[in-house]
Amino acid sequence: MADWTHRNREVIMNTYGRLPLVIDRGEGATLIDENGKRYVDFITGLAVNIVGHSHPKIVQTLCEQGEKFLHISNLYVNKPAVELAERLVAATFPGKVFYTNSGAEATEAVIKLVHKWTKEQKTGQDGIVVLEKSFHGRTLGALKLTRQPGVYQDFPVSNFPVYDVAPHDLAALEQVLKEKKPAALLMEPVLGSGGVVPLDSDYVEQAAKLCQQYGVLFCMDEIQTGIGRTGKLFAYQHTSVNPDVVLFAKGIGGGLPLGGIIVKAEHAELFKPGDHGTTFAPSPLSAALGNTVLELLIDDGVLDAGANAAEKLQNGLQELQKEYAGCIESIRGLGMMIGIVMNLEPVKVKEIQQTLLERGMLVDVTQQTIIRLLPPLIVSDEQIEFFLALFTEVLSEVSE
The missing domain is CATH 3.90.1150.10 (Aspartate Aminotransferase, domain 1)
Known part of the structure; x- marks a missing residue:
């Protein structure tokens, strides 16, 4: 050693x-x-x-997909990725999937999606509310380093407004929604690295209602809690809420890097060609493993x-x-x-x-x-x- x-x-x-x-x-x-x-x-x-x-089933899929191809780029239709997106949508709510390589990249995608939404809404809303001690990834935002107009467009970098409120404090949350006019609320249903703190179902449901009342996107970070970790496929499913966006990663790739966001149908067309992208996600191998993971969890x-x-x-x-x-x-x-x-x-x-x-x-x-x-x-x-x-x-x- x-x-x-x-x-x-x-x-x-x-x-x-x-x-x-x-x-x-x-x-x-x-x-x-x-x-x-x-x-x-x-x-x-x-x-x-x-x-x-x-x-054994993960290893079998690894070999089977490995013999076909490991990477084809997003210029072509990726069959394992389509199948996995169909499974994820069927298991959550009508919508579409955007794939990433990691949880942090899923958060980056949400930041850009929220910004696109605010530009389309034209309500003057800006910024994202998060909970104290929450963890959503480590990247600063690669766009801050990018100076190509066709890639950068007008997406926010690290200076967009962020407001944090204490978990379970509905009054503080409503005050921020009312006074600061943010565009989105992003929360983990169980704060993981923040101390493994489960949010009460009533709090999550009331927070969702406040988001609806104030016209704010309700986003659930299920990067750690999702893919069966809490006893449901996604932890929000322990409640009655219906999020606008769900982030996923970690467990979905069967041990290989894979993440993404599931976006409710009414927001699923916000991204247009050129708005966002990635070279490797979704890896056909990771997506194939994702299908096997869901088969094991749900079917087996x-x-x-x-x-x-x-x-x-x-x-x-x-x-x-x-x-x-x-x-x-x-x-x-x-x-x-x-x-x-x-x-x-x-x-x-x-x-x-x-x-x-x-x-x-x-x-x-x-x-x-x-x-x-x-x-x-x-x-x-x-x-x-x-x-x-x-x-x-x-x-x-x-x-x-």
């Missing part, structure tokens, strides 16, 4: 605090390091590997099985919280997106993460004191029991 760690340090820029682990391969909900040690993976590539690692019952497994995991954690209330403040989340809010110093939480890793268990830490669990939907009862037993063991040591 030391050799690969050194080589990594020598040639890859230091933008991540990597765990001391060199992965060789993956099988289901398990990762295996270069020495053959096995780890139960409750991080899943930060919510990407929704059906686990190297699922993985979505329902994952929801049942998530319930078992959540119930086990609730019992642990009662036993170790001094260490665990609360358990929150939705489906296979779980935050264990620790009542410990950040350094102690990182030590717990490291101890779990050493004993064969991979978990994430966000907001310094929240252990984040993002297991694959195919996780077994035995693997859930392994985690609960091991976590109990570590907590008992911390409590001594």
Whole structure:
């Protein structure tokens, strides 16, 4: 491991605090390091590997599509992409899909779509409302660097208005909608890196009504929560809302980069040829894998099985919280997106993460004191029991 760690340090820029682990391969909900040690993976590539690692159907599709072609550009019709868009629209609402390579690019597409909408509406609305502690990607906006009129047009760069309000504060949201006249509201139904904070269904539904009342686009960022992560294909489907735009990425590509937006039919013609584009998205290979992911989730019952497994995991954690209330403040989340809010110093939480890793268990830490669990939907009862037993063991040591 030391050799690969050194080589990594020598040639890859230091933008991540990597765990001391060199992965060789993956099988289901398990990762295996270069020495053959096995780890139960409750991080899943930060919510990407929704059906686990190297699922046989994923591997089969990978080989079948790989033998056909890997890239053809958007100059031609991409059959796997059309099929995937049909599935996504059928599973959400009538509309159309724009594909991207990542979640951040899906956010960029929404920024441009919202701007196109404001120009068409001619109401003077401008800007986007987001929730405090929300996360929508890391790109600044490539248009800021572009100086070709045919590409740049008049889209906004980094200086368009952004207003943030606290989650669940409807009064603050309405005040911003009324006084600032933004064009859109963009929210995650569960704040992921913001601490795994699920939004109450009533709040989401009331926020949607406020958007309708004030003529504001209602956009749901389902980059992390979507593709089965919360027990529904998309988390907004736990409510009665009907968004104008849904962002997706992470789990849809079966482990390969793929993202995009689903746009309600009445806004689906906002983008015209030349308004937006990308060289690689949608990759025919990623789109083919996306079709297989949805087949597994919906047709093969993985979505329902994952929801049942998530319930078992959540119930086990609730019992642990009662036993170790001094260490665990609360358990929150939705489906296979779980935050264990620790009542410990950040350094102690990182030590717990490291101890779990050493004993064969991979978990994430966000907001310094929240252990984040993002297991694959195919996780077994035995693997859930392994985690609960091991976590109990570590907590008992911390409590001594």
